[in-house]
Amino acid sequence: MSVIFLLLIVSITVAALFLAAFIWNVKNGQYDDEAAAPLRMLFDDTAPAEKQTKDINNNPPSKSL
Amino acid sequence: MKVTAQPVAQCYHCGEDCTADQITYNNQSFCCQGCKTVYQILSKSDLCQYYQLNNNPGSAQRITVRKDKFSFLTDEKIQQQLISFKDDEQTHVTFYLPQIHCSSCLWLLEHLHKLNADIISSRVDFGKKEIDLVFNHQNTSLRSVAELLTSIGYEPYISLQNLQKAKPVIERSLIYQLGIAGFCFANIMLMSFPEYLGLDDAEKNLQQLFRYANMALALPVLLYCSLPFYTSAWGSLTHRYLNIDAPIALAILMTFGRSAYEVLSNTGSGYFDSMSGIVFFMLAGRALQEKTYRQLSFERDYAAYFPIAVTVLKNNQTIETALPDLKAGDTIIIHHGELIPADGLLTRGEAMIDYSFVTGESLPVVKEMGELLYAGGKQTGGVLELLVMKEVAQSYLTKLWNNTDKQTTQSYSFINAISRYFTWIVFGIAAVAALYWSFYDSSKAWNVVTTILIVACPCALLLSNTFTNGHVLRIFSRNKLYLRNAQVIEELATANHLVFDKTGTLTSSEKQDIAFTGKYLTDEEITCIAALAAQSNHPLSKELVKWLNRKEYFSVSNFNELPGKGIRGIIDQHIIAIGSDEFVTGEKINTHTGSVLYISIDGDTKGYFSIRNHYRPALLAQIKRLQKQYNISVLSGDNEYERKTLQLAIGKKAGLFFGQQPHDKLNYIQLQQKKGDRVVMIGDGLNDAGALKQSNAGIAITAGTNNFTPASDAILEADQLQNLPAFLKLAKANKKIILASFIFSILYNIIGLTFAVQGVLSPLIAAILMPASSISIILFTYAATVLYARLIRLK
Known part of the structure; x- marks a missing residue:
């Protein structure tokens, strides 16, 4: 019987993780621009070591001026 | 002496025909200096992959951007409104770049750091045509970033709207x-x-x-x-x-x-x-129903059209001034291609004002010194000086815009x-049941009442409503009609009066009807005329070149242009003049309305080309047919010249009104609404903005979704206008489909309920039936809308 308790907890936890991932994605704006993402991944990056900061993937911080 | 006739090559940068002065650089041909410059910048920084991803990915650079155009970006106040974040090192800013259209654009714009190392990151939002930039403001400035974008052919579009609204x-x-x-x-x-x-x-x-x-x-x-x-x-x-x-x-x-x-x-x-x-x-x-079209805006007001700053002339010094700070009595300078932001008197310069934003009329108007220029026009000639008569918010058009408070006749869906x-009804049944059971078995009353309320929940109605609306909106958008929200479907379905604007709506703003009247012209003469016309940037000459469609061009010597009058030049040893009757023949002989180009070769007047707006023929026939079900009106700002032809084309019953000012259009719609009509206004341009807003459903016509449209309930691409009757039919069918699926689901409920009452239905079956009934309603609405759309030949 106790195995069902375990199963229940595991299954809901896994589902909750997917839900959290989904909400995180939406919040990060991954679904905002559906046109650019499929194009962007096709570009060859011939450039040597590109300068990038963490800000590239995150939304710009909210207006603070 | 015949001069070289060159075959037409395509510009390596923008793909346009290299007509007048082709430039060759690095074995590539370019149509203009602008395109070549962009190529030079890119090849210097090893960014030529731009040209490999797509053929001719650029946009034409023929019109050069004024050198100081972005000097207003050094203004601290304007800067603060534009940037979204700033700390000690970095500035974050978002620019709207209407030129973004292909993967090359995406690639180039995300490699901006190769052109300017102080740009830390650049990320394109393709749908919105925006670029999010992060740059180090200690080494570079907002202005130089904007100028960098401009130099590679992506000029940021910065309008007054950026100043007014928070994102x-x-x-x-x-x-x-x-x-x-x-x-x-x-x-x-x-x-x-x-x-x-x-x-x-x-x-x-x-x-x-x-x-x-x-x-x-x-x-x-x-x-x-x-x-x-x-x-x-x-x-x-x-x-x-x-x-x-x-x-x-x-x-x-x-x-x-x-x-x-x-x-x-x-x-x-x-x-x-x-x-x-x-x-x-x-x-x-x-x-599904509230899916938004990200690239479109239904809320645009005049601010989206107007520049953010203007050059003010004070004590012989030019000062960039934010538009809201402009005062009556200021003298402003309007450069070529700039919009007149406030009503003002022309004090210097040759004004050739393109009012296509305002009226939909694509041919510019010549204004003399001392004349009042209304805000909204675009200068197509040289530099102007203007004495501002009214502040921006008080100008004729903007006032019209701000004053229209739509009297919302509370329209319940x-x-x-x-x-x-x-x-x-449900409350009634529940009350009766509660009363009944409280007499017989009061312990059951609570159960019965809750059951009735749960079962009779109009969820099915809401489901069929939202899903049907969602499907209809989707079909509309596939046919390039974009609605602001689902309520507009109902407004379209209940309308009984269609009001059309003429210029730009019934007529096409892209195509002109050109006809030549006069003496016979040899093929060579026509080629010479085309060559001369190709030298001018005047819209009429451009139309003429397009229409003459010559594959080769002679070179022109002694070219000379009198703005607003005409052009003259020597081609193949002939003196050719194109222009107004006065310019070409020396006397005023024109009795024609519309635009006319006189031609003379070696002083001999050959005749004239008349250029008129081209009616969309399919649309006129459709309107004639729509008369059986709708009242039709046409409102035009033009004179009555075309009344007869138009009346003939769209039928006798249609009301035609000419010489309509923007506020006349608005008043006309108000009047019809007072009579009890439900009005759909179809128009383009700022002069229809008031009417579009006032009508029950305003449809703005646009040549492409890249263009700006005034605030409206719907945006329709111009080439789909002939589908208007089908759109109206589908909007009407929408209601029937919702009702049918609602009845369908009520039957479902009644059958389920009778089984449940008898105790025949097992809980498992009931548990499966519940989502199944919802899904079947969803499928029904989908099938019904798609089949009906096919029936009336929509995509």
Whole structure:
């Protein structure tokens, strides 16, 4: 019987993780621009070591001026 | 002496024909200096992959951007409005780049750091045509970033709107609610199955666990996912009417209350699965219906057209001034291609004003010194000086825009009308049942009342409504009609009066009808005329070149242009002049209305080309047919010259009104509405803006969704105008499909209820039927809309 308790907890936890991932994605704006993402991944990056900061993937911080 | 006739090559940068002066650089041909310069910049920085991803990815650079155009970006106040974030090192800014159109653009714009190392990151939002830039402001400035973008052919579009409005926050709560409802619904279904399939007595403690887990999972649905229904229901109650969300909110609360009671008192398992399922489906329908078109804006006002700053001349010094700070009495300088931001008197320069933003008329108007120029026109000639007469907000057009407060004749949606009656009937039945059972068996009264309220919940109505609307909106958008929201479908369906603008709507602003009247012209003479006309940037000459369509060009010597009058030059040893009657023949002989280009060769007047707006022929025939069902009016700012031809083309019953000023159009629509008509206005340009706003449904016509359209309820691409009757038909069918699927679902409920009352239906079957009935309604609405759209030949 106790195995069902375990199963229940595991299954809901896994589902909750997917839900959290989904909400995180939406919040990060991954679904905002559906046109650019499929194009962007096709570009060859011939450039040597590109300068990038963490800000590239995150939304710009909210207006603070 | 015949000069070289060159074959036409395509510009390596923008793909346009290299006509007059072809430039060759690095074995590539370019149509103009601008395109070549962009190529030089890119090849220097090793960014030529831009040209390999797509052929001719650039946009034409023939019109050079004024050197100081972005000097206003050094103004601290303007800067603060534009940038979204700034710290000690970095500045974040978002620019709108209307030129973005292909993967090359994306690639180049995301490699900006190769051109300027101080640009830390650049990210393109393709749908919105925006670029998010992060740059180090200690080494570079906002102005130089904007100028860098301009130098590679992506000039940022910065308008007055950037100054006025805070950026809208993207509303994502519906998506979160939908995701959480889906999660809860699926898990509740999973944990309800043991109950339906039957459990051994030995496993009763498990049953308890499942029931409490279901209740826990239903809580987020009740408290978070159902919020839109509560707020909408509460909103309607405070306005003293019942909308469809009121009974639904009641049913959700009722179902949860009863289910919680059953679980806590250990008398049953409740209906958590039905509750969360129905909330999930209803939210899905809402999400479908409220799909927004990201690249479009229905809220644009004049601010989106107007520049953010203008050059003011003070004590012989030019000062860039933010537009709201402009005062009457200031002298402003308008350069070529700039918009006149405020009504003013022309004090210096040759004005050739293109009012196409305002009137839809694509041919520019010549204005003399001392004349009043209205805001909204675009200067196509040289530099002008203007004495501002009225502030921006007080100018004729902007005032018209701000003054229109649409008298919203409280239009209840028919869905809300149905649900109102429906709710009272359900309440009546519940009250009668409660009364009946309180006499016979008062312990059952509570059960019966809750059951009635749960079963009679108009969820099916809301489902069929939102899903049908969603499908219709989708079909419309596939046919390039974009509606602001679902309410517009109903406005289109109930309309009985169609009002059209003439210029730019009935006529095409891209195509002109050109005809030559006069003496016979040899082929060579025509080629010479084309060569001369190609030298000028005047819109009429451009139209003429396009229409003459010559594949080769002679070179022109002694070219000379008198702005607003005409052009003259020597080609193949002939002196050719093109222009107004006065310019070419020396006397005023023109009795013609519309635009006319006189031609003379070696002093011999050959005749004239008349250029008139081209009617969309398919549309006129459609309008004639629509007369059986609708009142038709045409409002035009032009004179009566074309009344006869137009009346003949669209039928006798149509009302034609000429010489209509923007406020006349607005008043006309108001008048019709007072008579009880429901008006659909179809127009383009700022002069229709007031009318578009006032009408029950305003459809703005645009040549491409890249272009700006005035605030309206719908945006339609011009080449789809002939589909208007089909659109109206589909909008009408929308209501019928909703009603049919509603009746369908009521039958479902009645059949299910009778079985349930008799006790024939097993709980398992019931649990499967509940989502199945919702899904079948969804499928029915889909099939019905798609089939009907096919029937009336929409995509």
